[in-house]
Amino acid sequence: MKVPLSWLKEYIEITLDPHEIARLLTFAGLEVESINFIGLPQPDQLQNQTSIYGLEWDRNNIIVADINKVEHHPNADRLVLAQLYDGEVTHTVLTGAPNLFQYKDQGELAQPLKVAYAREGAQLYDGHNSNQELITIKRKKIRGVESYSMACSEKELGISDEHEGIIVFDSDAPKAGTPLVDYIGDAVFDIAITPNMARNLNILGVARELGALTKTPINPPTTNITISKSIQSPLEMPKIEIAEPELNPRFTATLIENIQIKPSPYWMQLRLRMSGMRPINNVVDITNYVMLETGQPLHAFDYDVLRNRSETKVPVISTRLPKSGEKIVTLDGINRNLDDFTILVADNTGALSIGGIMGGSDSEVSDDTKNILLEAASWDLINIRQTVTSQQMQSSQAGYRFSRGVSPEIAASSNHRAAEMIRSLGNGKIIHKFVDKYPRHYVPNTVKLPIGEIQRSLGVDIPTDEVVSILIALDFTVEQKKNILHVTAPSHRLDIGIAEIGIADIIEEIARIWGFENIPETQISDLMPRQENNTLLEKEEKIRDILVNLGLQEVITYRISSPENEQLLHPIENGPYVHLANPITPERSAMRRSLLSSVLECAQDNLRFQQRIALFEVGPVYLPELSSSNEQSSLPLEAQRLSIVLSGQRLSLSWINNRVETMDYFDLKGIIDQLIQTAHISNYTIDVASHPAFQAGAVARLTIDGSQAGLFGVLHPDIASKYDLREYPTLAADFDLMAFVDAMPDHYSSNPIPRFPAIIEDIALIVDDRINNAEVVASIVKSGGATLTKVQLFDLFRGEQIGANKKSLAYRLTYQSEVKTLTDKDAAKLRNKIVKTLQKELGAQLRSE
Amino acid sequence: MLESLDTIKTTALSELQKTSDKETLRLWYSKHLSKNSPLIKSLRNLSNVAPQDRPAIGKHANHIRNVLEEAYKERTHDLHQSIASTRQKLADLDITLPGRSLNRGRLHIATQTLRRIYTIWADMGFQIYRSREIETDELNFELLNIPLHHPARDMWDTFHTSTPGVILRTHTSPGQIHAMRANAPDPIRVILPGMCYRYEQITARSEIQFNQVEGLAIGTNIRFTDLKGTLTDFARRMFGNSTRTRFRASHFPFTEPSAEMDVECFLCSGEGCRVCKKTGWLEILGCGMVHPAVLTNGGYEPNKHTGFAFGMGPERIAMLKYGIDDIRHFWGNDLRFLEQF
Numbered sequence A: 001m002k003v004p005l006s007w008l009k010e011y012i013e014i015t016l017d018p019h020e021i022a023r024l025l026t027f028a029g030l031e032v033e034s035i036n037f038i039g040l041p042q043p044d045q046l047q048n049q050t051s052i053y054g055l056e057w058d059r060n061n062i063i064v065a066d067i068n069k070v071e072h073h074p075n076a077d078r079l080v081l082a083q084l085y086d087g088e089v090t091h092t093v094l095t096g097a098p099n100l101f102q103y104k105d106q107g108e109l110a111q112p113l114k115v116a117y118a119r120e121g122a123q124l125y126d127g128h129n130s131n132q133e134l135i136t137i138k139r140k141k142i143r144g145v146e147s148y149s150m151a152c153s154e155k156e157l158g159i160s161d162e163h164e165g166i167i168v169f170d171s172d173a174p175k176a177g178t179p180l181v182d183y184i185g186d187a188v189f190d191i192a193i194t195p196n197m198a199r200n201l202n203i204l205g206v207a208r209e210l211g212a213l214t215k216t217p218i219n220p221p222t223t224n225i226t227i228s229k230s231i232q233s234p235l236e237m238p239k240i241e242i243a244e245p246e247l248n249p250r251f252t253a254t255l256i257e258n259i260q261i262k263p264s265p266y267w268m269q270l271r272l273r274m275s276g277m278r279p280i281n282n283v284v285d286i287t288n289y290v291m292l293e294t295g296q297p298l299h300a301f302d303y304d305v306l307r308n309r310s311e312t313k314v315p316v317i318s319t320r321l322p323k324s325g326e327k328i329v330t331l332d333g334i335n336r337n338l339d340d341f342t343i344l345v346a347d348n349t350g351a352l353s354i355g356g357i358m359g360g361s362d363s364e365v366s367d368d369t370k371n372i373l374l375e376a377a378s379w380d381l382i383n384i385r386q387t388v389t390s391q392q393m394q395s396s397q398a399g400y401r402f403s404r405g406v407s408p409e410i411a412a413s414s415n416h417r418a419a420e421m422i423r424s425l426g427n428g429k430i431i432h433k434f435v436d437k438y439p440r441h442y443v444p445n446t447v448k449l450p451i452g453e454i455q456r457s458l459g460v461d462i463p464t465d466e467v468v469s470i471l472i473a474l475d476f477t478v479e480q481k482k483n484i485l486h487v488t489a490p491s492h493r494l495d496i497g498i499a500e501i502g503i504a505d506i507i508e509e510i511a512r513i514w515g516f517e518n519i520p521e522t523q524i525s526d527l528m529p530r531q532e533n534n535t536l537l538e539k540e541e542k543i544r545d546i547l548v549n550l551g552l553q554e555v556i557t558y559r560i561s562s563p564e565n566e567q568l569l570h571p572i573e574n575g576p577y578v579h580l581a582n583p584i585t586p587e588r589s590a591m592r593r594s595l596l597s598s599v600l601e602c603a604q605d606n607l608r609f610q611q612r613i614a615l616f617e618v619g620p621v622y623l624p625e626l627s628s629s630n631e632q633s634s635l636p637l638e639a640q641r642l643s644i645v646l647s648g649q650r651l652s653l654s655w656i657n658n659r660v661e662t663m664d665y666f667d668l669k670g671i672i673d674q675l676i677q678t679a680h681i682s683n684y685t686i687d688v689a690s691h692p693a694f695q696a697g698a699v700a701r702l703t704i705d706g707s708q709a710g711l712f713g714v715l716h717p718d719i720a721s722k723y724d725l726r727e728y729p730t731l732a733a734d735f736d737l738m739a740f741v742d743a744m745p746d747h748y749s750s751n752p753i754p755r756f757p758a759i760i761e762d763i764a765l766i767v768d769d770r771i772n773n774a775e776v777v778a779s780i781v782k783s784g785g786a787t788l789t790k791v792q793l794f795d796l797f798r799g800e801q802i803g804a805n806k807k808s809l810a811y812r813l814t815y816q817s818e819v820k821t822l823t824d825k826d827a828a829k830l831r832n833k834i835v836k837t838l839q840k841e842l843g844a845q846l847r848s849e
Numbered sequence B: 001m002l003e004s005l006d007t008i009k010t011t012a013l014s015e016l017q018k019t020s021d022k023e024t025l026r027l028w029y030s031k032h033l034s035k036n037s038p039l040i041k042s043l044r045n046l047s048n049v050a051p052q053d054r055p056a057i058g059k060h061a062n063h064i065r066n067v068l069e070e071a072y073k074e075r076t077h078d079l080h081q082s083i084a085s086t087r088q089k090l091a092d093l094d095i096t097l098p099g100r101s102l103n104r105g106r107l108h109i110a111t112q113t114l115r116r117i118y119t120i121w122a123d124m125g126f127q128i129y130r131s132r133e134i135e136t137d138e139l140n141f142e143l144l145n146i147p148l149h150h151p152a153r154d155m156w157d158t159f160h161t162s163t164p165g166v167i168l169r170t171h172t173s174p175g176q177i178h179a180m181r182a183n184a185p186d187p188i189r190v191i192l193p194g195m196c197y198r199y200e201q202i203t204a205r206s207e208i209q210f211n212q213v214e215g216l217a218i219g220t221n222i223r224f225t226d227l228k229g230t231l232t233d234f235a236r237r238m239f240g241n242s243t244r245t246r247f248r249a250s251h252f253p254f255t256e257p258s259a260e261m262d263v264e265c266f267l268c269s270g271e272g273c274r275v276c277k278k279t280g281w282l283e284i285l286g287c288g289m290v291h292p293a294v295l296t297n298g299g300y301e302p303n304k305h306t307g308f309a310f311g312m313g314p315e316r317i318a319m320l321k322y323g324i325d326d327i328r329h330f331w332g333n334d335l336r337f338l339e340q341f
């Protein structure tokens, strides 16, 4: 919300600098996001601590001036020459401002036009540039007439975007020569108002906060109303009926007669624009002005339209829920199908407005309006919010305020305030007494606050008289009964709850005004809770560490994907998915079921820039067909998975070995071997598997502790090419992370360093091709017993010498005893046993030299 | 017999020339001069030879043994020389040539930041409590004092799933309820890390998914002063020992009083820079005393128990610390970005 300092000062006498005000408000929870300095000198950034911007006006060169005469330009139709008096001399000023054309060639004006005048050398914004581009006014000739100064628009002065014409001040503007900054220089605070502070969505609310923070009383605006009792009105007041008092606790209306619709005075237009609103006409502007001032949204009906809709010419206005199928065309021109819960203002003919949010176009105030009915009502915030959401009317300022809560107590006073302004600025009359239907009266809320509660929550002992004075400054009434403060909230504090919540609400108020910076810092002295490990997380992080140590880069991808994305990898499987009801794009419409699919997309994205891709991700997939076990509701299972993708060159380019080596199955297998080993997983098997996403024969299944951990292998080239991974083979693994985590032991034992020397020997075997390495190693390990400490495959060979469907495998065996130095005899015996077993079990033959 | 000894000699000497290092020398020695080698065996088994031949064969075998021992010593010496000379040559190399390339892996910067946060909080006795990402409206909002249609709901733009009442959590705060219900009435000191989701356009400044770390301390004597002290300790650990903090009043429906904690900008030491928008301060986290309604919903008694909670965004912290200007880099996973950390 934008709050001009000059407006604030109307309700509170305050001499603090803008940045000091910003600091006070920000620390009290009204975060000043920026200050726009309009003409005023800007403070040193450092003492400020708030973001600031704006244009400073040179006191000598930017001043108030009088235009006394407007003449046509000799050579240009779209320019005029203004005779302008700057307090010392008269200048001829060239301008194209359309709002001066009406005065062209009328001779000396009866009343001078008060304008903002910039002398030669003044710095302003370029009015023709869409950005705020600084320019300095220089002497030049335009169409044969010398120009060295100008009358300014709001845009040129950095007040608003308005550049339709030059500023023409109200006639009570100060005398020519007055520095402009002394007249309308301002600082506009942009304040973020949190939902609990709806009471401060208006200038008066902010003034009230500032009053409490500075212990300064505030002067609320007058709500006196001038009723012309002596005049007979040709009109009758409407009858008001409230059908749903819970949704519409109060409805007030004033009839203002015989008014003139015209532009508002400049001072009001200026304030509205500084507050971010567009001036329209005096009636609409005043309703907006009072809304910004007090927080009460108001609505003006063209009363003659209402009368004409009524047979008796005495409108009966009711607030009610819609009839089935009822519609209304609102001010924004939209024909709306009404929800059955939306509260309406209607007459006997039909809907007039959506209560508290937007008027109907039928009864809108127009240039011809003579009599208006001014409404100030109060509405149920939840109900208003439902309609705002359902009808997508978030841009309605009234809806915004009512959906956050407006006290019913301010309806009447705000109605008076606005009615009186319309009467005086529209030259109208108020003849009838206003109507006030108030079926659900505001009930004051008193909270019993035990004084000890303040210290129990805040940890600081604030003197009770200080507490009382803070609350009184915030308009609470306080009565102390022994150790309990009976605190009654003022009517604008709809945010104060009851019982414990009310206590917390009031303690927050005390802390906020006392100042968080005045509350000391302590260490927790409360009992330390029982400390435990988070074993699951620790093991997950261990797996991350292992993979990083093996040279893989961790990635974290979007967990919101789409079935279409995942079908690239899983053309057959399809869901079920956790679908989003409101996706931002079709590509992110459902929670992923496949982690590998996401990592492959990531590989694809990196392809253009990398020779080597070695990625892993640990993260969840979302499986709605499996519910989480320990919850009563059936929420989808969030299953942690691990995916690995390798593709490209094994090592980056090097002068030492500039041969390009491509990663293959065994790069991935090596990583998986190391992962299993480093995680101390012992009970696992690796078997041949098949899966359409992988190349046949080059995919393996990892089983840990009897349960399937997942697949790894060479991605099928057809699948890989869908991810543009064509140049190199793509190796991929997709695992259930929990299979690893569950199998990772909490404890494992180490072995002593061997004390006795080892005997190392090599054996070369010829076996059938169908026998795999794991079988051979298993046989060797089994027969080698505890003395065989290491088996390393160091050669694999197929060829004519060996015979068809045969292969030669050479292993280096290490024999080592924990208790003695092995003799050659021992070694020979063991070797014999191993070879015999291999011959018997696998038909292996020792390969002769 | 003598001839076969000569063959052994020839073979051994020729094989010796092929040795290239310590290991091949060792193998050569074990083949030709160890006690299992044919030569030494033949010396040991002289008794099997006819008595008249023994002196000649014995002498010849010993001679060969000496020759081979000598040749072995010489070869060992030569090889040492050659290794040394290679070293000598290396000294002439361009020592600025790049080393051999290695493949180095890295944790994602978000994980690195999370781990730093975990460590600091672990040191202060806060343990990690994780909970689910797909949540009910009840857990994500209602039990956290954010009723349906409440204006506070405007603070979160929510992804809804096609199952009514089931949403993607907008913050890790539902974990507060899970943790409380698992521990009540015992004291709690936990942090709640994890991925959260917001229905937003993806821009340089906003993402649809982001990590959050919330913290929760509940006990019978946890006060606002403790909140300030604990979070200032965290800020010093996270941003440096001279870090200053300030607390501003703010609003979150699940805490009261609520505050924002700013730290003095560590990039400009509070002098004002682009990152801190020339204010000298950076907004780092939101915090407050646990709201009585939330305490009640978690199974605690507001007139007995108090607590504080806080929440921070690891990606935001990383952006500030490393001058990252676009939040999309995190899940974009461009290796040229990730490899910088």
Ligand SMILES: [Zn+2]
Binding pocket: B265, B266, B267, B268, B269, B270, B271, B272, B273, B274, B275, B276, B277, B278, B280, B281
């Ligand atoms: Zn800075």
